Amino acid sequence: MPDDLIAHSPAPLAGARPRGALRGTIRVPGDKSISHRALMVGALAVGRTEISGLLEGQDVLCTAAAMRAMGAGVERLGDGRWRVDGVGLGGLAEPADVLDLGNSGTAARVLLGVLATHPFTTFVTGDASLRTRPMRRVTDPLARFGARFASREGGRLPLAVTGAANPVPVEYTLPVPSAQVKSAVLLAGLNTPGETTVVEPHATRDHTERMLGHFGATVRVTPAEGGGKRITVVGQPELAAAPIVVPADVSSAAFAIVAGLVVPGSEVTIDGVGLNPSRTGLLRCLEEMGADIAYLDERVEGGEPVADLRVRAGELRGAEIPPERAPSMIDEYPVLAVAACCAKGRTVMRGLAELRVKESDRLAGMAQGLAACGVTVAVEGDDLIVDGDGAPPPGGGLIETRLDHRIAMAFLVLGLAAKSPVRIDDARPIATSFPGFVPLMNRLGAGFAEIS
Numbered sequence: 238m239p240d241d242l243i244a245h246s247p248a249p250l251a252g253a254r255p256r257g258a259l260r261g262t263i264r265v266p267g268d269k270s271i272s273h274r275a276l277m278v279g280a281l282a283v284g285r286t287e288i289s290g291l292l293e294g295q296d297v298l299c300t301a302a303a304m305r306a307m308g309a310g311v312e313r314l315g316d317g318r319w320r321v322d323g324v325g326l327g328g329l330a331e332p333a334d335v336l337d338l339g340n341s342g343t344a345a346r347v348l349l350g351v352l353a354t355h356p357f358t359t360f361v362t363g364d365a366s367l368r369t370r371p372m373r374r375v376t377d378p379l380a381r382f383g384a385r386f387a388s389r390e391g392g393r394l395p396l397a398v399t400g401a402a403n404p405v406p407v408e409y410t411l412p413v414p415s416a417q418v419k420s421a422v423l424l425a426g427l428n429t430p431g432e433t434t435v436v437e438p439h440a441t442r443d444h445t446e447r448m449l450g451h452f453g454a455t456v457r458v459t460p461a462e463g464g465g466k467r468i469t470v471v472g473q474p475e476l477a478a479a480p481i482v483v484p485a486d487v488s489s490a491a492f493a494i495v496a497g498l499v500v501p502g503s504e505v506t507i508d509g510v511g512l513n514p515s516r517t518g519l520l521r522c523l524e525e526m527g528a529d530i531a532y533l534d535e536r537v538e539g540g541e542p543v544a545d546l547r548v549r550a551g552e553l554r555g556a557e558i559p560p561e562r563a564p565s566m567i568d569e570y571p572v573l574a575v576a577a578c579c580a581k582g583r584t585v586m587r588g589l590a591e592l593r594v595k596e597s598d599r600l601a602g603m604a605q606g607l608a609a610c611g612v613t614v615a616v617e618g619d620d621l622i623v624d625g626d627g628a629p630p631p632g633g634g635l636i637e638t639r640l641d642h643r644i645a646m647a648f649l650v651l652g653l654a655a656k657s658p659v660r661i662d663d664a665r666p667i668a669t670s671f672p673g674f675v676p677l678m679n680r681l682g683a684g685f686a687e688i689s
C-alpha cells in the first residue's frame with residue numbers, strides 16, 4: 238500500500254491476560270491467496286467476474302489497484318463484494334505509473350508472472366519490507382519465457398519488467414517450495430503458445446491451479462518422478478469469467494484458533510474456514526499437540542472445502558514438526574511458536590529456511606521476541622526449538638513488528654496467555670492481511686488495548 242495511505246505514526250498495542258475466557262463465534266476475512274488470484278485471473282478473463290468474500294486487506298487492494306491501472310474494470314460493490322471486468326488474456330495495457338505493491342510478496346511475484354508475457358514495460362515497487370525480498374526466484378524462470386528485467390542489486394525491487402512479445406513455453410522445476418513462484422510461471426505460461434510445466438518436488442498451495450480450471454483453462458496435474466507433482470497449463474485458452482466465493486482465510490483463523498486454545502476455559506468458533514489440504518498443516522500440528530478442534534458442517538464452497546472450526550482450550554504438549562509439513566503451514570509458524578511456548582515440553586519446528594525471507598526474517602523475529610518474553614527458545618540451523626512447561630509464559634516483552642503482520646498478531650496472542658502483558662511497537666501492518674483483527678478478537682473477550 239502506498240505510504241501516503243497508511244497512518245503515519247506507529248500504533249503500539251498490548252495483549253494481556255483477559256479477565257475471563259474467550260467465547261463466541263466469528264468469521265475472519267477472506268483468503269488472501271485466493272483473493273489475489275481472483276482479481277488477477279478475473280482481469281485476464283473475458284467478461285464480468287463477481288467475487289464475494291474478497292479480503293479487503295491492503296495487500297489485496299494493491300493487486301486491485303494494479304489490475305485497474307492495466308485496464309481491467311475493478312469495482313467494489315459492497316462488503317467483500319467486487320466486480321472485475323476482464324480485458325481478456327493478453328489484453329492488459331501498459332500502466333502509466335509505477336505499480337506499488339506495498340507489503341505484498343504475492344502481489345509482486347505472481348503479477349510479475351502475468352507481466353512476463355505481456356509485451357510492455359512495467360515498473361514495480363513496494364514498501365521497505367518488500368524491497369528487501371528476493372525476486373530472482375521469479376525473474377530467473379520468467380526470463381526463460383523471453384521477459385527482460387532490470388532490477389536493483391540482488392534482484393530486488395524496484396524493478397522494470399518488459400514482457401516477451403513472442404514467449405516460448407517453459408518447463409521449470411521449483412528450487413524452493415513456493416506457491417508464488419509456481420503461480421508466476423503458470424500465469425506466464427497462460428499467455429504463451431504451447432504447454433508450460435512446473436515440477437514441484439514438495440506440494441505447495443494449489444489455488445492458482447484451481448482458479449485457472451474454474452475459468453476454463455486446461456491444467457493437468459500428474460505425479461512427478463521422484464515425488465511431488467508436475468503441473469502443466471495449456472497456453473492461450475479462452476478464459477471465461479466465472480463467479481468466485483472466497484472462503485475465510487485459515488491463516489487468519491489461526492490466530493483466533495491458538496488464542497482459543499491457550500486462554501483457559503475458552504470456546505471459540507470460526508465460521509467458514511477454508512480447509513484446502515495444502516493449507517492445513519497448522520491444524521494437524523495442533524491436534525498432535527493435543528488440541529481440541531472440532532470440524533462442524535464440513536462442506537464445499539466455491540470449489541474449496543470449508544468447515545466451521547470450534548476450538549476449546551486445554552493442555553497442549555510439545556511436538557516434532559517435520560520439515561516436509563512447512564509448505565502447508567508456512568505462514569503459521571509464528572502462531573504455532575506461541576502455542577508451543579504454552580505447551581508442556583519441547584516443540585521442534587524443522588526446516589524453516591523460507592521463514593527468513595518472509596515479510597521479515599521470521600525465524601530471527603520469533604526467536605528474539607520469544608526470548609524477550611522469557612521463553613526458552615533456540616534456533617539451530619533452520620530449526621526453531623521452543624520449550625514450555627505447561628504454565629503461562631512470563632511475557633512482558635516489547636516486540637518490534639518490522640512491517641510484519643503475522644509477527645504482530647502472534648505476539649498479541651501470546652500476551653493473552655502470558656503472566657505479564659506483551660506489547661508490540663506497531664499494529665498497523667496487521668491491516669495488510671487481517672483488517673478488523675483487533676475489534677474481532679475483542680468481541681471474543683481479548684481486550685487488546687492501545688498503549689501510549
Ligand code: S3P
Nearest residue numbers: 270343414415416417418567568
Ligand atoms: C502465498 C504463498 C506463500 C505464503 C504467502 C502467500 C501465495 O509464499 O507465504 O503468504 O499466495 O502463493 P511462498 O510462495 O513464498 O512460500
